[in-house]
Amino acid sequence: MMxxxxxxxxxxxSDKLDFQRADISEKIYTFDSSTWVQxxxxxxxxxxxxxxxxxxxxxxxxxxxxxxxxVSMLFWRMGNDGSKTLFNFGFVYTCVIVFxxxxxxxxxxxxxxxxxxxxxEYFNRWYSLNAYFFALTIARLPLELANALVxxxxxxxxxxxxxxxxxxxGTMYLACVYxxxxxxxxxxxxxxxxxxxxxxxxxxxxxxxxxxxxxxxVNSTFVGPAMAVPLMLLAVYxxxxxxxxxxLYIKPFMYMxxxxxxxxxxxxxxxxxxxxxxxxxxxxxxCHFKHPKTLLQETGMEKANFWVAIxxxxxxxxxxxxxxxxxxxxxxxxxxxxxxxxxxxxxxxSYFTTGHV
Numbered sequence: 001m002m003x004x005x006x007x008x009x010x011x012x013x014s015d016k017l018d019f020q021r022a023d024i025s026e027k028i029y030t031f032d033s034s035t036w037v038q039x040x041x042x043x044x045x046x047x048x049x050x051x052x053x054x055x056x057x058x059x060x061x062x063x064x065x066x067x068x069x070x071v072s073m074l075f076w077r078m079g080n081d082g083s084k085t086l087f088n089f090g091f092v093y094t095c096v097i098v099f100x101x102x103x104x105x106x107x108x109x110x111x112x113x114x115x116x117x118x119x120x121e122y123f124n125r126w127y128s129l130n131a132y133f134f135a136l137t138i139a140r141l142p143l144e145l146a147n148a149l150v151x152x153x154x155x156x157x158x159x160x161x162x163x164x165x166x167x168x169x170g171t172m173y174l175a176c177v178y179x180x181x182x183x184x185x186x187x188x189x190x191x192x193x194x195x196x197x198x199x200x201x202x203x204x205x206x207x208x209x210x211x212x213x214x215x216x217x218v219n220s221t222f223v224g225p226a227m228a229v230p231l232m233l234l235a236v237y238x239x240x241x242x243x244x245x246x247x248l249y250i251k252p253f254m255y256m257x258x259x260x261x262x263x264x265x266x267x268x269x270x271x272x273x274x275x276x277x278x279x280x281x282x283x284x285x286x287c288h289f290k291h292p293k294t295l296l297q298e299t300g301m302e303k304a305n306f307w308v309a310i311x312x313x314x315x316x317x318x319x320x321x322x323x324x325x326x327x328x329x330x331x332x333x334x335x336x337x338x339x340x341x342x343x344x345x346x347x348x349x350s351y352f353t354t355g356h357v
Contacts, residue, residue, distance in 0.1 A: 031128060038131035039138075046139040064173045067098060072180035079182035079270070082278035085289035089299065091181050092266045093236065096259055098173075099200040100228060107208030108220040115213065115331065122332050129332060133325055140205060183270060192269035192306060199313040200262040206320035213327045235259035238300035246300060258316035265309030267301050 031038065050056070075091040078084040122129065174194055183189070211227070212220040234257040238246045246254070254260050271292035280287035289295045296302040 031125060033127075035128060035131050038127040039135050042127060042132055042135035043139050046135060050139075063102070067102075068173055068176045068180075071098075071177045075177075075181040077180075077182040079184065080279055081182070082280040082287035082290035083284045085278065085287075085292075085295050088181070088270070089267070089295065091177075092270060093263060095174075095177075095197060095266060096200060096235065096262050097232070099197050099262075100204045100232070100259065101225075103201045103205040104208035104224060104228075105221075107205055108212050108224045109217060111209060111212040112215065112217045112220055115328075118328075119332060129329055133328070136209075137321065141202060184275065189269050189273075193266060196262055196265035196269060196309065196313070199310065199317065200259070203258050203262075203313055203317045203320060206317055206324060210320050210324040210327060213324055213331060231257040231259045235263045239298070255312070258313055261309040261312035261316070264301055264304040265306055265313070267296070267299065268304050268306045268309065271295055272304070272306065 033041075071091065071094060075087060075094075078088045078091065081088070118132065121127065122132070171194065174197055178190060178193065179185075183193070207227075208220075208224060211224050215223060234254050237250060237254050275292045278287070278290050278292070280290050289298070293302070296304070
């Protein structure tokens with residue numbers, strides 16, 4: 001005979017269970033504050049965290065000052081010298097490399113640890129992923145438009161000052177090296193040069209976010225520079241010959257590198273748009289690259305277009321940001337359904353991890 005306590009179990013009806021599940025689900029997946037409020041608070045917090053880290057700001061300022069000195073000494077007054085045109089092309093490529101590594105490497109070192117904090121706050125329902133993603137995008141975007149949006153939505157002076165410092169560092173570097181290396185002092189050319197460099201910077205940063213959103217610090221610092229190598233090689237492929245000499249099967253791979261668009265944009269900003277002949281010094285008998293069109297032909301960029309370069313960089317920025325958002329959402333999901341990424345992740349951890357994380 002069964003105990004009386006076991007005979008008194010009453011199971012609720014299925015419709016009541018469904019109602020309870022719906023009520024619990026509604027409480028779990030809703031927030032007390034709106035997405036806009038979350039966005040404002042998160043943006044302010046990110047800016048304030050950067051401002052309260054003086055060591056990082058000092059290191060960043062010191063790095064840019066060091067780069068200004070080194071680049072200025074290496075390429076001093078070469079921009080209008082017809083005998084040193086190839087060296088000045090090296091300066092243009094140096095700017096591409098600077099705005100590849102300087103924005104990307106700090107993200108590879110910092111963001112994997114920040115993801116752990118994000119997971120804890122996200123699963124505690126402090127804020128939504130959309131609010132975090134857009135706050136991170138605005139806080140890191142080094143454009144004056146983003147600065148205006150932040151100023152309109154925030155009132156904290158610390159955040160505004162820090163963001164202006166981050167914005168000014170990149171433009172300070174460009175303004176200094178552009179003048180010291182003797183580039184053409186034309187407003188249109190300088191603005192084109194500045195826009196291409198800033199688009200390259202935010203694209204590199206987005207690529208760093210996409211890599212570090214899934215991998216650990218050790219694996220991110222390995223995968224990031226390793227991925228940058230083929231991108232740099234494809235960017236300069238075809239030097240020494242016209243674009244017609246580049247094999248057809250190579251061209252699609254060249255334009256899969258966003259650095260190719262960056263390099264073409266900077267070269268066109270410097271030597272395109274019917275620039276006048278360069279000065280050939282008296283001590284030189286012959287300056288082969290006196291005419292800018294000769295350089296464009298030798299680098300395979302005689303058909304390059306500035307607006308195509310702008311469009312390509314914007315598209316790559318959107319692609320990298322979309323990949324970053326998708327991988328971050330998958331990282332925060334309780335059900336990871338994309339098996340291919342799990343296989344790749346296990347492969348990297350098995351064969352390329354150099355230490356415990």
